Amino acid sequence: MLGQIARRLGQLHGQQICNGLNGVRFKETHRHLQSSFKTVRPISTIPLWPFSSRPRDFSQPNSSWSPEMRKAYDHYIALCDTDNENGEKTKGPWRKLPSYNRSIKYATGGIHLSKFIQAENRLFTRSVKEQGATFEYVVFVNKEEKSCVCVFQSGRLLEGAPGHVHGGAIATMIDTVTGTLAGYLSGPIMTANLNIDYRNPMPLGSVVLIHSALDRIERRKTFITCKVTSTDESKLYTEATALFVSISVGHLFGSRN
Amino acid sequence: MLGQIARRLGQLHGQQICNGLNGVRFKETHRHLQSSFKTVRPISTIPLWPFSSRPRDFSQPNSSWSPEMRKAYDHYIALCDTDNENGEKTKGPWRKLPSYNRSIKYATGGIHLSKFIQAENRLFTRSVKEQGATFEYVVFVNKEEKSCVCVFQSGRLLEGAPGHVHGGAIATMIDTVTGTLAGYLSGPIMTANLNIDYRNPMPLGSVVLIHSALDRIERRKTFITCKVTSTDESKLYTEATALFVSISVGHLFGSRN
Numbered sequence: 001m002l003g004q005i006a007r008r009l010g011q012l013h014g015q016q017i018c019n020g021l022n023g024v025r026f027k028e029t030h031r032h033l034q035s036s037f038k039t040v041r042p043i044s045t046i047p048l049w050p051f052s053s054r055p056r057d058f059s060q061p062n063s064s065w066s067p068e069m070r071k072a073y074d075h076y077i078a079l080c081d082t083d084n085e086n087g088e089k090t091k092g093p094w095r096k097l098p099s100y101n102r103s104i105k106y107a108t109g110g111i112h113l114s115k116f117i118q119a120e121n122r123l124f125t126r127s128v129k130e131q132g133a134t135f136e137y138v139v140f141v142n143k144e145e146k147s148c149v150c151v152f153q154s155g156r157l158l159e160g161a162p163g164h165v166h167g168g169a170i171a172t173m174i175d176t177v178t179g180t181l182a183g184y185l186s187g188p189i190m191t192a193n194l195n196i197d198y199r200n201p202m203p204l205g206s207v208v209l210i211h212s213a214l215d216r217i218e219r220r221k222t223f224i225t226c227k228v229t230s231t232d233e234s235k236l237y238t239e240a241t242a243l244f245v246s247i248s249v250g251h252l253f254g255s256r257n
Numbered sequence: 258m259l260g261q262i263a264r265r266l267g268q269l270h271g272q273q274i275c276n277g278l279n280g281v282r283f284k285e286t287h288r289h290l291q292s293s294f295k296t297v298r299p300i301s302t303i304p305l306w307p308f309s310s311r312p313r314d315f316s317q318p319n320s321s322w323s324p325e326m327r328k329a330y331d332h333y334i335a336l337c338d339t340d341n342e343n344g345e346k347t348k349g350p351w352r353k354l355p356s357y358n359r360s361i362k363y364a365t366g367g368i369h370l371s372k373f374i375q376a377e378n379r380l381f382t383r384s385v386k387e388q389g390a391t392f393e394y395v396v397f398v399n400k401e402e403k404s405c406v407c408v409f410q411s412g413r414l415l416e417g418a419p420g421h422v423h424g425g426a427i428a429t430m431i432d433t434v435t436g437t438l439a440g441y442l443s444g445p446i447m448t449a450n451l452n453i454d455y456r457n458p459m460p461l462g463s464v465v466l467i468h469s470a471l472d473r474i475e476r477r478k479t480f481i482t483c484k485v486t487s488t489d490e491s492k493l494y495t496e497a498t499a500l501f502v503s504i505s506v507g508h509l510f511g512s513r514n
Contacts, residue, residue, distance in 0.1 A: 102416075120413050121461060124423035127414035128385065156377050157384035159359075166381035167436070167448045168429025175424040191424045195452045204378060 059099040059139065064132025065153060068207040072151040072231045076140045094140045094149075097180065101126035125176055133157045137173065137210075139180055146185060146214035150177040151231075153207045165202040170228065170238055177210045178224040178242035185214060186222045189244035196240040207231055212242075220246040316356040316396065321389025322410060325464040329408040329488045333397045351397045354437065358383035382433055390414045394430065394467075396437055403442060403471040407434040408488075410464045422459040427485065427495055434467045435481040435499035442471060443479045446501035453497040464488055469499075477503040 061070060079094040101123050128134040136153040152173050160166030175194055182189045202208065208228050215223035221243060228238035318327060336351040358380050385391040393410040409430050417423030432451055439446045459465065465485050472480035478500060485495035 121416040121420070122414045124415050124417060124426050127391075127416075134384075157379045158381050159378040159384075160381060161447075163378070166429065167432040167451070168425065169381050171428035171432065171451060171453075172423065172425025175428065179424070190418075190458065191455050193452070193454050194424070194428060195450070196428075197450050198448050201447065 055098075055100050057098040058101060058126050059096070059137065062131045062136075064136060064155070066205075066207060068231055069136065069151060069153045072207060072209065073138055076138075076149065076151065080140070093144055094142050097139045097141055097148075099126065099137070099139065125172060128157060135169070135173065137176075139177060141181065141184055143184075146181075148177065148181045148184070148212050150180075150210040150212075151207065152210055154202065154204055156204065159204055161201060163204050165204055165206065167196075167198060170198070170202060171196055173210055174226050174228070174238065174240045174242070178212045178226050178240070179244065181212045181214065182222045182224055182242070182244040186217065186244065186246050188247050189222060190247050191242065192221075192245045193243040194240060195242075196238060198238055199236050200238075202228075202237045208237060209233065215241070222246070312355075312357050314355040315358060315383050316353070316394065319388045319393075321393060321412070323462075323464060325488055326393065326408060326410040329464060329466065330395055333395075333406065333408065337397070350401055351399050354396045354398055356383065356394070356396065382429060385414060392426070392430065394433075396434060398438065398441055400441075403438075405434060405438045405441070405469050407437075407467040407469075408464065409467055411459065411461055413461065416461055418458060420461050422461055422463065424453075424455060427455070427459060428453055430467055431483050431485070431495065431497045431499070435469045435483050435497070436501060438469045438471065439479045439481055439499070439501040443474065443501065443503050445504050446479060447504050448499065449478075449502045450500040451497060452499075453495060455495055456493050457495075459485075459494045465494060466490065472498070479503070 061073060065073070076094055077096065080092045080096060081089050102121070125135045125137070132153070133155040134157050136155065137150050139148055139150045141148040150173065154165045154169065158165050158169040160169070171194065174196060175191060178194075179189070179191060209231055210226065210228050212224055212226045215225050217223070222245075224242045224244070226238075226240040226242060227236065228240075229236055318330060322330070333351055334353065337349045337353055338346050359378070382392045382394070389410070390412040391414050393412065394407050396405055396407045398405040407430065411422045411426065415422050415426040417426070428451065431453060432448060435451075436446070436448060466488055467483065467485050469481055469483045472482050474480070479502075481499045481501065483495075483497040483499060484493065485497075486493055
């Protein structure tokens with residue numbers, strides 16, 4: 001059932017990725033979700049859209065974006081479509097992923113899920129309403145290269161050392177971006193390890209690129225590498241590796257005790 | 258000069274710790290700061306208190322704290338003072354550290370600092386005003402054992418997977434707590450590495466203990482270990498190691514380019 005919802009969402013938004021989870025990220029395809037949820041209410045008894053309006057994509061340009069942020073965004077948006085030999089538009093190698101302020105709010109309805117879906121909860125990276133105050137970011141994925149890049153602008157509420165971004169905020173973005181890629185490639189996964197080397201302090205307000213790529217997949221383990229650089233890639237801020245393990249969605253819900 | 262300010266602050270607040278920096282944490286003793294700042298305005302030209310009121314300590318109990326949070330807090334508070342043989346109060350092995358929403362706001366005035374101190378910036382872990390919505394935490398340090406423990410209650414805006422805490426929020430608290438201990442032991446330091454193993458997903462709203470201890474100090478490197486457990490310590494959520502390198506404060510400010 002959730003698979004059906006996900007498929008319908010997919011018609012609106014393309015392949016639906018719920019990124020930025022604990023921990024846990026879902027590639028909401030019916031294959032994964034149908035196998036994960038055994039006991040759910042019939043589709044006819046629940047609304048497909050728990051909220052009246054179409055969900056807001058928080059990774060759209062807004063007035064808080066600096067010219068550098070907009071330039072990097074435009075660069076990757078341009079790579080999302082290419083002209084073929086006949087001058088026709090075709091799908092480019094990159095794809096922009098949408099980003100919401102809830103992880104699975106728009107695919108609710110399962111009785112397993114209902115007790116975990118609290119209306120007042122918000123996804124950590126999208127929880128502050130003031131535009132530009134915390135995390136402004138957009139993720140582009142390259143399916144063929146099994147990689148993704150995130151354009152990230154840090155806001156005034158992410159301060160650590162005076163004038164610089166908190167190491168935890170950088171870790172949060174690394175978890176989000178590497179987890180998005182792992183979920184895209186491997187389905188439902190949970191963060192098992194993050195190993196982060198901080199090479200240079202990042203000035204608050206910086207726009208950076210977070211490059212993530214698949215290292216390898218070994219059975220249930222998905223290994224991702226990550227580098228955070230300036231937008232011209234001349235300066236390295238952070239390097240990281242991340243390990244994710246594939247789970248069933250039921251694993252997460254069963255863990256609550 | 259900053260050392261003088263720090264000393265005066267110390268008279269009010271005990272030893273002043275600025276925790277939760279990038280990156281970078283300062284143990285604001287005059288020894289460190291006097292050696293780090295060469296060019297500063299004379300003490301007479303700047304106010305000792307840039308703001309009129311005494312800074313608010315965000316690690317005091319408030320109405321958002323659950324009974325479990327309050328119980329853990331009371332447990333460690335009770336260990337901060339002990340009765341000696343004569344029935345007199347003496348300093349206990351543990352000490353509660355204050356926590357502010359700016360890292361160095363209360364020791365401003367240096368011309369090196371002034372351009373980095375932006376009034377609208379806020380420390381990442383204390384940047385949301387709504388009590389209980391994000392990070393509620395208090396850090397206790399044990400000088401003799403070279404360890405500290407943080408009581409942490411996660412709020413509704415820290416969600417990752419539905420009903421669970423975002424891995425980045427957990428990383429943020431680990432960076433904050435291990436960095437506080439490293440700064441307490443080694444003076445100004447910068448996070449060089451965080452290596453985090455996520456063992457179990459953490460339900461949103463949980464109260465957990467973040468235990469940090471010194472592993473070893475090798476020249477400029479301070480190695481810290483960390484475990485995140487339930488308050489009864491029966492459940493392990495996360496394990497981590499952290500490496501910090503000692504820096505001069507000027508190193509940070511020189512890094513801006």
